[in-house]
Amino acid sequence: MIFSVEDGSFSFKDHRVLRDIDFSVSSGQVLSVLGPNGVGKTTLLRCMMGFLKWDSGATYIDGREFGTMKHDEIWKKIAYVPQSKNSFLSFTAEEMVLMGRTAHLRTFAQPSAADRKIALASMEQVGITRLRHKKCNELSGGELQMVLIARALSASPELLVLDEPESNLDFKNQLIVLETISKLSKESGIAAIVNTHYPAHALKISDMALILTLSGESFHGPTEKIVSEANMCEAFDVRVLIHDVAFEDRMIKNVIPLSVTQRA
Amino acid sequence: MMTFIKSSTLRVKRLSSKPDAGSFWGGVRAIDAAIALAPVLTALVCIGIGRYSVSVPETVRALLAPLSGQEMDPLTMSVIWGIRLPRIVLALLVGGGLSVAGASFQALFSNPLATPDTLGVATGASFGAAVALLFHADLLAVQVCAMVCGFSALLVTTSISRQGGNNSIVMVVLAGIVVSAVFQAFLSLVQYLANPEDTLPTITYWLLGSMAKANFKSLLRGAPFIVAGMALLFSLRWRLNVLSLQEDEAKSLGINVKNTRLAVMAASTMVTAAGISLCGQVGWIGLLVPHMSRMIYGGDNRRVIPASICLGGALLVLIDTIARGATAAEIPVSVLTAIIGAPFFILLLRKTGGARL
Numbered sequence: 001m002i003f004s005v006e007d008g009s010f011s012f013k014d015h016r017v018l019r020d021i022d023f024s025v026s027s028g029q030v031l032s033v034l035g036p037n038g039v040g041k042t043t044l045l046r047c048m049m050g051f052l053k054w055d056s057g058a059t060y061i062d063g064r065e066f067g068t069m070k071h072d073e074i075w076k077k078i079a080y081v082p083q084s085k086n087s088f089l090s091f092t093a094e095e096m097v098l099m100g101r102t103a104h105l106r107t108f109a110q111p112s113a114a115d116r117k118i119a120l121a122s123m124e125q126v127g128i129t130r131l132r133h134k135k136c137n138e139l140s141g142g143e144l145q146m147v148l149i150a151r152a153l154s155a156s157p158e159l160l161v162l163d164e165p166e167s168n169l170d171f172k173n174q175l176i177v178l179e180t181i182s183k184l185s186k187e188s189g190i191a192a193i194v195n196t197h198y199p200a201h202a203l204k205i206s207d208m209a210l211i212l213t214l215s216g217e218s219f220h221g222p223t224e225k226i227v228s229e230a231n232m233c234e235a236f237d238v239r240v241l242i243h244d245v246a247f248e249d250r251m252i253k254n255v256i257p258l259s260v261t262q263r264a
Numbered sequence: 265m266m267t268f269i270k271s272s273t274l275r276v277k278r279l280s281s282k283p284d285a286g287s288f289w290g291g292v293r294a295i296d297a298a299i300a301l302a303p304v305l306t307a308l309v310c311i312g313i314g315r316y317s318v319s320v321p322e323t324v325r326a327l328l329a330p331l332s333g334q335e336m337d338p339l340t341m342s343v344i345w346g347i348r349l350p351r352i353v354l355a356l357l358v359g360g361g362l363s364v365a366g367a368s369f370q371a372l373f374s375n376p377l378a379t380p381d382t383l384g385v386a387t388g389a390s391f392g393a394a395v396a397l398l399f400h401a402d403l404l405a406v407q408v409c410a411m412v413c414g415f416s417a418l419l420v421t422t423s424i425s426r427q428g429g430n431n432s433i434v435m436v437v438l439a440g441i442v443v444s445a446v447f448q449a450f451l452s453l454v455q456y457l458a459n460p461e462d463t464l465p466t467i468t469y470w471l472l473g474s475m476a477k478a479n480f481k482s483l484l485r486g487a488p489f490i491v492a493g494m495a496l497l498f499s500l501r502w503r504l505n506v507l508s509l510q511e512d513e514a515k516s517l518g519i520n521v522k523n524t525r526l527a528v529m530a531a532s533t534m535v536t537a538a539g540i541s542l543c544g545q546v547g548w549i550g551l552l553v554p555h556m557s558r559m560i561y562g563g564d565n566r567r568v569i570p571a572s573i574c575l576g577g578a579l580l581v582l583i584d585t586i587a588r589g590a591t592a593a594e595i596p597v598s599v600l601t602a603i604i605g606a607p608f609f610i611l612l613l614r615k616t617g618g619a620r621l
Contacts, residue, residue: 046512049512049516051512051515071515071518071519071520072518074518075515075516075517075518076518078516079516080512080513080516082510082512082513082516085510087374087508087509087510087563088370088374088375088376088433088508089370089371089374089505089508089558089563089564089565090558090562090563091505091562091563091564092562092564095505095562095563095564099505099506099509099517100517102502102503102506102517102518102519103517103518103519104518105502107500107503107524108499108500109502110501110502110566111502135562155517155518
């Protein structure tokens with residue numbers, strides 16, 4: 001599968017948020033979207049999934065424009081993992097994950113035993129079977145994030161879209177989420193588009209990166225090339241040091257923020 | 265009774281078509297069976313209660329008499345069939361209907377306080393029905409008028425509360441209060457304009473809520489709307505789960521949020537308005553029963569919706585029986601639902617923390 005955005009532009013009233021965004025992601029690839037607060041990372045996700053309408057440009061799946069596809073056709077291929085927020089109805093983790101099957105159900109249908117099997121399999125895949133009967137609003141942030149990822153997986157998607165999946169999580173849970181995304185792309189060939197605040201996370205898991213800047217310019221390309229000291233300075237106004245650390249038999253890239261640069 | 269039969273046949277169909285589907289319903293536990301049987305048992309007991317009391321076995325015989333051809337006391341037959349049965353069926357339908365409308369509104373707005381009353385639907389529908397009564401319209405016109413005004417009230421409430429993009433719990437309730445107040449004022453105006461000799465008493469007594477005038481003829485006009493609305497909500501119960509999430513999230517799970525919302529709003533309004541046209545405004549049921557169901561079953565509407573239908577029907581039959589049996593003169597149902605409902609609701613909230621209000 002190839003998911004692509006061509007010449008996407010979007011404005012809120014008079015304020016141009018996104019300008020000529022171009023990228024594509026194919027099966028097994030991970031794309032990280034980086035940028036300072038308020039630059040429009042979430043807006044980009046919402047536009048490319050059709051929740052907001054592009055002013056110009058369009059989103060394509062395998063060359064077909066989004067607008068020409070049926071609703072459930074799109075959502076059998078793409079699954080969205082939003083920033084977690086609880087609903088007032090207290091669903092159990094299993095019920096929440098089962099909701100991922102909705103795109104595969106007809107309007108008046110109820111999930112079948114087969115759907116339930118798929119939901120349980122996706123819970124097992126991300127290692128949260130033990131949470132099955134727990135109520136979502138009693139879960140920790142990390143657990144709820146994994147439930148939402150499992151829900152997305154139960155739609156059997158070809159692309160996962162994750163909105164800052166590791167924000168608000170502690171050290172360990174951040175690693176669990178990142179490694180889950182990595183594993184899904186490598187082992188199951190599921191593409192992923194991930195919004196993140198952490199350049200180091202982009203370097204860790206993604207093949208491609210897209211950096212949005214407040215000036216409207218954007219950089220897109222292989223992560224190692226795009227997440228550079230110069231581009232970080234340009235996008236975040238922060239001087240960073242990117243260096244390689246040798247650990248056992250591999251090289252790990254580290255991003256160290258040094259100082260805020262003053263802009264004229 | 266109808267609703268019970270419907271849900272139980274569905275359950276049987278599921279069990280027989282798929283061997284492992286039984287576990288999918290979590291097995292039929294004692295509590296499930298008790299809730300499913302509640303409307304029938306309550307109806308059977310309550311039908312015999314009153315100034316002319318009939319025992320349960322005799323009630324069953326009387327109800328089966330047309331089929332079995334058994335000779336029965338004509339007075340018993342006329343009390344059971346002519347007076348009490350239509351009234352009990354009406355209470356079952358209206359109780360189940362208001363409860364399922366409340367449960368659906370709460371899921372739709374993801375708001376524990378959303379009910380036909382708080383959203384302004386009930387007052388809007390009452391106003392519509394009162395206008396029709398003012399013109400001596402027939403029951404069908406009263407219902408259509410109630411539905412149109414109820415739905416308009418709901419649309420106004422949602423459009424006020426959606427200003428600025430977010431649909432917060434407080435905004436929905438505030439908008440509902442405002443819309444209710446406006447329609448209440450219109451309603452007072454209608455009463456003011458009504459003829460004190462004939463239409464004013466009709467409107468006033470009808471507003472107080474009473475099942476006393478129930479008969480099969482009026483049931484035949486109102487019941488189809490209630491049953492159709494309940495059936496639609498019942499079959500959308502899985503989608504109600506998805507609708508209760510954030511809008512983007514619900515869209516991304518592959519449902520057409522706009523159309524599904526409209527269908528749920530229309531069905532809930534239809535049920536509420538038809539109920540109001542038949543027996544006036546009966547408050548509290550739409551808040552109380554869905555919360556009771558959720559305290560038993562959690563958030564999943566696959567269970568909460570059928571449970572609300574059954575419990576709501578049983579509860580209103582019970583309350584109506586108290587209304588007609590407790591004192592020599594009948595107490596208006598809406599008075600009783602408030603007197604019984606409000607403290608009971610507070611008790612439930614205190615005991616359970618309101619199932620995560």
